[in-house]
Amino acid sequence: xxxxxxxxxxxxxxxxxxxxxxxxxxxxxxxxxxxxxxxxxxxxxxxxxxxxxxxxxxxxxx
Numbered sequence: 001x002x003x004x005x006x007x008x009x010x011x012x013x014x015x016x017x018x019x020x021x022x023x024x025x026x027x028x029x030x031x032x033x034x035x036x037x038x039x040x041x042x043x044x045x046x047x048x049x050x051x052x053x054x055x056x057x058x059x060x061x062x
């Protein structure tokens with residue numbers, strides 16, 4: 001049986017809480033001017049990292 005290991009990245013919410021998300025769930029990253037990550041579940045996270053920083057994190061893990 002084949003199991004894939006989820007690609008987890010750590011981001012910082014605006015209240016300085018660190019959260020770890022599965023990068024496979026990221027659907028959209030927007031700058032509005034805050035960075036908003038929309039997951040394919042419909043959940044939205046507003047984070048301190050820039051769109052480019054998140055892309056770099058995902059590319060490093062993948």
